[in-house]
Amino acid sequence: MFISYFIESKMSDNTGCRGKQKTKHAASLVDAGAREDCQQILQSAGNVKKMVVESGRLSLAPDFNSRCFGQSVQGWLGYIRRNDCQFFVFNPLSGKKINLPSIETIPSVKRVIRNSQSGLVESIISDLGGCKPLAPKRCYTGLISDVVLSSSPVDDDCIAVVSYGLYDKLAFCRRTRRDDDRPNCWIPLHSPFILYRQIVYHSGKKLFYTIGGEMVQELEAWDLHNDPIKRFHIEDQSQVLRNIRDFLGHLKDGDLEDLDHSVELVPRIHLVYDHQSQELFIVKHNVLVTNNVFTIYGVPHIKDPDVITHKTLSFDVFKVNFINDHLVKVQYLEESIGNRAFFVGKQRSFVLSTTEFPELRPGSIYFADDKYEWKYNLAGHDMGIYDCKENCIINKLENLLYKDYQTSSVTSDSATTVTFTSAKLKTRNLFQVDVNTQQKIENITTVSKKTLSLIYNPFTTITYEAAAASWKKALILNFRVPYRSGKLELQYLHEYSGISTSIELAANPIVNFSGVVGTNVLSLGTDVSFDTKLGTFTKCSAGLSYTNDDGIVTSCNLNDKGPSISYYSTLKHMQKTDVGLEVARSFSNNETTITAGTKIKLDERTTVKARWNNFGKATALLQHEWHPNSLFTLWGEIDTKATRPKCGWTVSLFGIP
Numbered sequence: 001m002f003i004s005y006f007i008e009s010k011m012s013d014n015t016g017c018r019g020k021q022k023t024k025h026a027a028s029l030v031d032a033g034a035r036e037d038c039q040q041i042l043q044s045a046g047n048v049k050k051m052v053v054e055s056g057r058l059s060l061a062p063d064f065n066s067r068c069f070g071q072s073v074q075g076w077l078g079y080i081r082r083n084d085c086q087f088f089v090f091n092p093l094s095g096k097k098i099n100l101p102s103i104e105t106i107p108s109v110k111r112v113i114r115n116s117q118s119g120l121v122e123s124i125i126s127d128l129g130g131c132k133p134l135a136p137k138r139c140y141t142g143l144i145s146d147v148v149l150s151s152s153p154v155d156d157d158c159i160a161v162v163s164y165g166l167y168d169k170l171a172f173c174r175r176t177r178r179d180d181d182r183p184n185c186w187i188p189l190h191s192p193f194i195l196y197r198q199i200v201y202h203s204g205k206k207l208f209y210t211i212g213g214e215m216v217q218e219l220e221a222w223d224l225h226n227d228p229i230k231r232f233h234i235e236d237q238s239q240v241l242r243n244i245r246d247f248l249g250h251l252k253d254g255d256l257e258d259l260d261h262s263v264e265l266v267p268r269i270h271l272v273y274d275h276q277s278q279e280l281f282i283v284k285h286n287v288l289v290t291n292n293v294f295t296i297y298g299v300p301h302i303k304d305p306d307v308i309t310h311k312t313l314s315f316d317v318f319k320v321n322f323i324n325d326h327l328v329k330v331q332y333l334e335e336s337i338g339n340r341a342f343f344v345g346k347q348r349s350f351v352l353s354t355t356e357f358p359e360l361r362p363g364s365i366y367f368a369d370d371k372y373e374w375k376y377n378l379a380g381h382d383m384g385i386y387d388c389k390e391n392c393i394i395n396k397l398e399n400l401l402y403k404d405y406q407t408s409s410v411t412s413d414s415a416t417t418v419t420f421t422s423a424k425l426k427t428r429n430l431f432q433v434d435v436n437t438q439q440k441i442e443n444i445t446t447v448s449k450k451t452l453s454l455i456y457n458p459f460t461t462i463t464y465e466a467a468a469a470s471w472k473k474a475l476i477l478n479f480r481v482p483y484r485s486g487k488l489e490l491q492y493l494h495e496y497s498g499i500s501t502s503i504e505l506a507a508n509p510i511v512n513f514s515g516v517v518g519t520n521v522l523s524l525g526t527d528v529s530f531d532t533k534l535g536t537f538t539k540c541s542a543g544l545s546y547t548n549d550d551g552i553v554t555s556c557n558l559n560d561k562g563p564s565i566s567y568y569s570t571l572k573h574m575q576k577t578d579v580g581l582e583v584a585r586s587f588s589n590n591e592t593t594i595t596a597g598t599k600i601k602l603d604e605r606t607t608v609k610a611r612w613n614n615f616g617k618a619t620a621l622l623q624h625e626w627h628p629n630s631l632f633t634l635w636g637e638i639d640t641k642a643t644r645p646k647c648g649w650t651v652s653l654f655g656i657p
Contacts, residue, residue, distance in 0.1 A: 062090055069146060071348035078147040084121045085136045087144060089153050098153050101173050103143060105185035108165030127166045146347050148199045159224050161208050167194040172224055193218050198271035204278035211271050216242050232325050240330040244284060249316035250391045263290045270344050274351040280320040283344055286313045300378050315365050315386050337363050337388050346370030358642050363388050508533030522546050562587045576601040616640030
């Protein structure tokens with residue numbers, strides 16, 4: 001919210017003078033149609049204040065009890081006041097405030113009871129409380145869920161769209177002139193869908209895009225600048241959108257099979273608009289949620305303070321390619337989102353160019369905890385930066401504060417060759433308590449592991465081993481108790497070969513085979529996985545390696561992403577210098593990457609390394625071991641596509657960075 005606000009405010013500085021002149025003549029946001037309905041609503045509500053632009057008094061600013069929502073548009077933010085449910089937009093930079101249409105005109109509001117003398121709202125009857133009147137403090141958060149402006153509210157063609165009520169339906173209003181005596185009201189947008197929690201305005205197409213629907217996500221567009229209003233129900237040619245909630249993407253079946261009945265994967269869908277490129281994206285936020293929170297009279301409580309309530313696993317990004325007004329093709333961006341940085345929040349998300357803002361990390365998603373409630377000190381831990389290329393979360397605060405801090409650890413051995421280990425981790429990661437047992441009787445080893453936390457993961461491995469002078473074989477059985485999944489694996493190791501094959505113990509198993517054969521000079525290996533349910537190979541890779549007497553290693557690899565050739569050698573005349581070269585071809589983007597590097601050992605404790613690729617990125621580092629297992633590293637990077645170089649240093653003490 002604040003990042004978006006200050007960036008947009010900074011970009012709107014050049015238009016500030018024109019905005020001040022327009023503000024003198026601005027009145028409010030009003031709809032031009034449905035005049036008779038609004039007249040009846042306002043007459044039954046009594047004397048409702050006319051909406052005008054106000055400025056110059058500090059009392060107009062939102063107080064502590066005002067709720068802010070929506071994304072800023074040229075510095076304007078949406079607010080609703082807690083004590084009387086007054087709905088307005090406010091610009092903290094100019095100090096100006098514009099009242100939006102009264103809550104009496106919200107379609108879900110049946111009646112507003114005001115004080116006969118002061119005119120303040122005492123209670124509201126709406127779909128939130130059924131037929132019971134609720135005080136403004138109890139229902140102000142549900143009357144309006146979101147507001148989106150097409151432009152600055154002082155512009156002549158500004159339109160405001162809100163989601164309102166128990167079912168998050170849509171309504172809108174247009175701005176009118178001060179001398180226009182038509183009533184101020186919210187006009188409902190009629191659609192067969194409900195639960196509109198994502199709304200964006202496409203400045204290029206002059207359309208409001210929304211995602212609604214309960215189980216199936218429906219994409220719609222609304223043309224509200226013209227009469228009559230036009231609604232476009234958009235079909236997805238690729239059929240990705242209709243099944244997006246079940247789309248695994250970067251997740252795998254193995255990531256979900258360990259979930260306890262109290263834990264579930266809850267996907268959250270975000271509609272993101274890039275104002276610079278005028279492109280539309282859909283971001284799927286995969287969050288693991290547990291029922292560790294219960295509510296008493298609207299106040300959330302946590303059952304177990306040592307167990308987190310939710311945690312982000314991954315993100316999936318889709319690009320919406322427009323074919324026409326009624327048809328799109330949703331494209332899954334599997335490997336890269338380009339030189340962009342996505343900012344994802346609860347109600348609004350946006351995109352920034354990392355070329356224009358080089359301090360941001362390219363191809364990353366900055367996400368905040370959308371379950372955070374400052375009033376109750378609930379959550380606030382699930383935030384960080386997600387690297388789309390590496391499929392991992394980086395720079396997490398919880399790693400610094402909580403990771404690997406042990407509060408208790410017990411290990412015991414018995415005469416019956418049974419080892420029992422228990423370790424409790426005071427961490428906000430997924431795992432809290434590990435309990436391990438190992439029992440070995442002759443050639444059979446049984447290992448049981450139980451992990452208690454957000455995920456309950458009981459796991460047992462039984463291994464049978466047999467060995468001779470030149471070979472070794474092992475039969476390994478992995479399963480979970482109570483039985484939900486398992487795997488049977490057979491390993492065979494020889495002096496010049498090794499084979500491992502496994503099969504899942506399921507109705508439609510995945511079969512895997514991997515093997516290697518060769519000597520210390522020439523070796524050949526492969527790794528293949530076949531999904532019997534889909535009838536396709538999910539993994540297929542092979543590699544060939546050759547090493548000569550001079551220590552030159554040449555290898556050729558082929559996997560799902562593409563082929564690669566690598567070369568590594570230690571220079572004879574410079575025994576302390578190594579060189580390497582890798583050529584990789586990507587099937588997905590048809591790009592060839594050439595990376596060359598060298599390592600020079602200046603002395604027994606100091607090493608210099610450098611690398612360069614054909615995309616114009618060069619990196620170098622100097623590493624010194626000033627104490628055994630303690631390193632000091634100074635590094636720098638130059639990218640011809642970036643506006644400024646990068647540099648930094650790290651210290652590792654006793655092998656711990």
